[in-house]
Amino acid sequence: MEQEYKLVDNAEAKQFEFDLGDSIAKIEYIRAKEKIYLTHTEVPESHGGKGIGSKLIKQTLEHIKAEDLTLVPLCPFVATYISKHPEWKTLVLKGINIA
Known part of the structure; x- marks a missing residue:
């Protein structure tokens, strides 16, 4: 059975997280008004x-x-994910080209 993870928005640490039990997977972000910048993804x-x-x-x-x-x-990993799943391109700021 595939493991399910619950997304946590840790606003204090400015990151989205999955609790993996022994560690944390995360996407770091910067939020500015209505924009969110995903800067770094890390999986142990x-x-x-x-x-x-x-x-x-x-x-x-x-x-x-x-x-x-x-x-x-x-984050290059996020950009690559979006290029492979183009249905998410609608979220991306106009003028940013993701191949």
Whole structure:
């Protein structure tokens, strides 16, 4: 059975998190009014290769959409995810080109 994770918006640390039990996977962000800049994604090495990063990004994008924020994906991993899942390009700030 596939592991489910619950997204936590840790506003104090300015990051979205998954509690992995022994560690945390995170996406760091900067929020400025109606824009959110995703700056860095990190999954502990011990949890790498399990799709956790992709699940974290997907839930983060769902949160951003629900909050009606405009996304500026500065993290290359997030930008790559969006290029592979173009349905999320509608969240991205106009003028930012994601191949």
